[in-house]
Amino acid sequence: MVQRNTDVSVQVSGSHDTAACTVIEVLDRVSGKWAIGILIATAHGPVRFTELERSIKGISRRMLTLTLRNLERDGLLVRKVYPTVPPKVEYTATDIALELYESLASLTSWAERHRTAIAAARDAYDRAER
Template sequence: MSQRNTDVSVQLDMPVDCDGEAVAPFTPGQAKACTVREVLDRVGGKWSIGVLVAASHGPVRFTELERQIEGISRRMLTLTLRNLERDGLLVRRVHPTVPPKVEYTATPIALELYEYLVGLTNWAERHRGAISAARIAYDREHGPV
């Protein structure tokens, strides 16, 4: 039997920051920064991008994702899928077959995000050499970070 944590240290109507700490009310800029950080933390996670890319090409099954995303454990894939579904980026569909067939499909907002990821990837490829050269020059002048 599990016990519920009843220790509530902040009032329910008190604003909290991105880390859940009680704070004074947000200014509009702070709220926007928090939202951006929250979203980027989720979609920029180690496994999320791979799942979103795979699902952006059409419905994909759990085992297909497991094969396509090198190094992901079943547990991490399950957690990543749940979080992306919770965030409205994936739709989980269970087909009534024996055994049940489960597919994940990218939502319209995930497909929009995919376009930005493609753009970011293209940018990174175009500027990879310049970034590498800048790092070498910086390390030569300041020492490695």
């Protein structure tokens, strides 16, 4: 097997380029393992925490909570707590999240159209690396 350098780093000009850091942080956040599923789920209207937990396979309650907080902090989700017992909490995508959803839908469509070609390329690569 051939060793390859797969470490991708982004260099930001200047040591304190806040705008570039923010862009990188947001891209990291929305491209994370769980964020895309949450954003897709909330794009169609308010979703309760337990609905999200059931619809996103494999996510722990802790990771769901952290991801929701981060998406809320970035202005992509709005959290609404209803004063009931037990408390009812809903998450809704903001306008900027709905704009992002359009891009995610395009990316998903692209991936579906090209999945056969990508699978064939992976197989060919793996055979060549043996």
